[in-house]
Amino acid sequence: MRTAKVCIIGDFAVGKTSTVARFAKNEFSPKYLTTVGVKIDTKEIETSRGRMKLIIWDVAGTDRLAEIEFAYLRGSAGIIIVADGTRAPTVDSALRLKADVFDQYGKLPIVAMLNKSDLSQLWEIDDDILATSKAEGLDWIRCSAKSGDNVAKAIEALAEAIMSLSADPT
Amino acid sequence: MNPNRLEELRDILLRPDQEKLDELRARIEETEQRAVDIAEVLPESVTTSFARDSRLTQALRSPLRQCVSESVREDPEEYADALFPIMGPAIRRAVAEAFKAWIQQANQALEQNFSPRNLKWRFEAWRAGVPYGEYVLQRTLAYRVEDVYLVHSASGLLIGHVTDNDRVAKDEDAVSAMFTAIQDFVKDSFAREQSGELTTAELGELTLWAVHGPTATIIAVIRGVPPAALRVELERTLELIETQHSQALREYSGDRESMLHLEPDLRSCLLVSLNDPVEREPGPRPSPAVILLALIAVGAVLWFGYGFWMQNRVTSVADAFDATPGVVVTRLERDGRTLFVRGLRDPLAPEPSEIVATAGWSGELDGEFMPFLSLEDELVLERARVALEPPSSVSMQIEAGMLTIQGSATSAWIGELESSVAAVPGLAGMDYSEVSIVDVTTLQQLREVIGPPASVELSLEDSRLAIYGEAPKAWLDALPAANELPGVESIDYSAVALSELRAMETIASEINATTMSTESGQTTIAESESEKIAEVARAVREYAALATLIDLDPRIVITGHSDDSGTEAFNIAIERQRAESVADALLVAGIESQWIATRSQLEAQAPGARAPQVTLRLEALASSEPNGQD
Structure with missing residues (x-):
């Protein structure tokens, strides 16, 4: 079975950890996040190219990654980037983060999750923002860590992308 | 052809x-x-x-x-002869080997079952809920490599993992990633400027060793204390893997199946080393023979020491007998803790058991003494005292059998001296020339000696002094004994009363007549009655002072009364409260609490009127405190 390292990044309080908690097998206590700055969880996924295991690095971070957090991204096969649909600035942060990561580690498969879709009355992201963002390379999937909507789907899409890339590296 | x-x-x-x-x-x-x-x-x-x-x-x-x-x-003999040179040594060797193995097993069994260390381990294993065998293995292990992880350094992805235990561990992929993360964290937090990697982590009995190569890291989880040589072994394995599979390692993207062929190399790192149990002992252990010899030596020292000490005691007993007049020891032997003493003893000499006890002998005494009359001065003097019964006004000395009597005595006593002395063996002579004759014949002369108070009358009849009237206890205590008074043989105290007691009776009769009235239904005495408190307090103090002089304990009993209205329970309660209120007032006035007793009239079934009032009674009890004079 293929294993792959993926990192989940995003601005402060966008729901990275709860997104992972929704989806993956908890291996370590959340206190690692505040102590070491990263927490590892795993998840086995069935893809069209076979079964794979994602090693998910939940990197504690804000709109800019510190040096150590950046180091955690080394060797990643893919990136999960999360923003908060009720706070438009987190989308901008995500764009900056993506640019930083690509600068450092090259163009990696990436999935962009716009979290908190359950809070529709507080929603701040309109189609314009989404379109601009898509033009810059982030095609957001609306999802909710609370209800679980689209979370599995988004991460499975990333797994597919990683598998197809390794099968056909061009 | x-x-x-x-x-x-x-x-x-x-x-x-x-x-x-x-x-x-x-x-x-x-x-x-x-x-x-x-x-x-x-x-x-x-x-x-x-x-x-x-x-x-x-x-x-x-x-x-x-x-x-x-x-x-056909010919077994021939074969037996042929095999003999081989069979002999072979059998001897087999027997020796079997015996050696048996001894080893026995030793091990004894060691494992009954040594204090193993009893302790049994207890600890039981406490930890681990089977004893496993616990012993843990404790006797020098080290054991329990897990070996081969980790892709860049991504933290696991390349291979081998383990020698079946404990449920965390997801190996997650462990590999987390170790990499923590290593990054440590490096970034504490050694940012320095090159190098995290190579060791220790936690209790577990040690984590990480060996780093260009593309991969070996992490070994070791229980116990690993030797430096183990790190060399891990490095050698990693070098081998890095050299042989450099291409695959560089391009590793998480496909563990493609790396399964590395497992034998990793498995070779799962090393175990057992401690030599002998080496575990701190220093060489003395053999049983040495321990036995040491015990014998200690025993011998104690035995001889004890014997020496006992002999010393016997010597001091002998010295004590020598120093005691009136005792002659003819044989003195010790058998264990029993002392046998034979000899002669004057009946007036101290008891042998007292002598040996004073000399510090705590064991048994088996003494046999024949009675004899000692002519030593001390014994003759003692015999003279018994025979002469001298009055206290007389002193006697003896030297070389010659008795000297001094002081004053009645002519009757002096008159009997000569005949009495004849009954004292060992007395060589007597000198009573310096004894003055004091014959008291008149009461007046006796009065001058004892100085009676005015309240006392004396009579002297047939050498019997009778005392009448009242006298303070102090004077009576100070009276000389009958034989110390010239002309007096006995004193009759039956008709004399203690003057303190009389005074106390007077005070008590006054107080006992006191009542303090209360309003019906009230628990405290009437305002008008409260001025009596100071007076009562003064009387009680006076009474107490007198009682103390004659070794009695004063007590004031405060009884609360009530009228007939109300239930009995209510009346008892209110009577108690009335008595308590007077008691409180007396306490405030300085009366000691141990002198005060309170009661309810109804409850105590005490005599007296049924009216809302408080009555008092003063009394004296035999002292609860021991008196030195008695």
Whole structure:
């Protein structure tokens, strides 16, 4: 079975950890996040190219990654980037983060999750923002860590992308 | 062609061959010759056949076995003789080996079961809920490599993992990633400027060793104390893997199946080393023989020390007997803790048991003393005292059997001296020339001696002094004993009363007549009555002072009364409260609490009027405190 390292990044309080908690097998206590700055969880996924295991690095971070957090991204096969649909600035942060990561580690498969879709009355992201963002390379999937909507789907899409890339590296 | 010529021609052409052919046929047909021929090639044939395959062995096995068994059956003696030189040493060795193994097992069993260390381990294993065998293994392990992870350094992805235990561990992929993360964290937090990697982490009995290569890291989880050589072994393994699979490692993208062939190399790192139990001991352990000898030595020292100490005690007992007048010891022996003493003892000399106790002997005493009269001065003096019964106004000394009497005495006593002295053996002579005669005949003279208070009357009749009236206890206590008073043989106290007691009775009669009225239904005494408190307090103090003089304990009993209205329970309660209120007032006025007793009239069934009031009674009790004079 293929294993792959993926990192989940995003601005402060966008729901990275709860997104992972929704989806993956908890291996370590959340206190690692505040102590070491990263927490590892795993998840086995069935893809069209076979079964794979994602090693998910939940990197504690804000709109800019510190040096150590950046180091955690080394060797990643893919990136999960999360923003908060009720706070438009987190989308901008995500764009900056993506640019930083690509600068450092090259163009990696990436999935962009716009979290908190359950809070529709507080929603701040309109189609314009989404379109601009898509033009810059982030095609957001609306999802909710609370209800679980689209979370599995988004991460499975990333797994597919990683598998197809390794099968056909061009 | 003529057939004969053809025959000739053939004869000419083939004769040499024909001769050879005949010769060969002869060799084959002649058994003896054939045996010689086969003997020629047999050794080579056997060697070649053995080298080629096992057919010859198979073929020979059965006939050889048959041969051997037949010949053993036919002549066992010969075989026994042949085997003897081999069998002897072989049997001896087998027996020795078996014995050695048995001794080892016995030692181990004893060691494992009954040594204090193992009893402790049994307890600890029981406490930890681990089977004893496993616990012993943990404790006797020098080290054991329990897990080996091969981790892709860049991504933290696991390449391979081998383990020698079946404990449920965390997801190995997650562990590998987290270790990489923590290593990054440590490096970034504490050693940012320095090159190097996290190589060791320790947690209790576990040690984590990480060995880093260009693309991969080996992480070994070790229980116990690993030697430096183990790190070298891990490094060697990693170098081997890095060299042989550098390409695959560099391009590793998480496909563990492609790396399964590395497992044997990793497995070779799962090393175990057991402690030599002998080496675990701190320093060489003394052999049982040495311990036994040491115990014997200690025992001997104690035994001789005890004997010496006892002998010392016997010596001091002998010295004590020597120093005691009136005792002559003829034999003194010790048997264990019993002392046998034989000798002579004057009946007036101290008891032998007292003498030995004073000398510090705590054991048994078996003494047999014949009575005798000692002529030593001390004993003669003692005998004279018994015989003469001297008054206290007289002193006696003795020197070399000569008794000297001084002081004053009645003429009656002096008159009897000569006859009394005759009954004292060992007395060489007596001198009472300095004894003055004091014969008291009048009461007036006696009065001058004892100085009675005015309240006392005296009478003297037949040397019997009688005291009448009242006298303070202090004066009575100070009275000399009858034999100390000249002309007095006995004193009669029966008609004298203690003056303190009389005074106390007076105070008590005054107080006992006191009542303090309360309003009906009230628990405290009436305002108008409260001025009596100070007066009562003064009287109680006076009473207490007198009581103390004659060794009695004063007590004031405060009784609460009530009228007949209300239930009994209510009345008892209110009576108590009334008594308590007076008690409180007396306490405030300085009366000691141990002198005060309160009660309810109804409850105590005390006499007195049924009215809302409080009555008092003063009394004196025998002192609860021991009195030095008694």
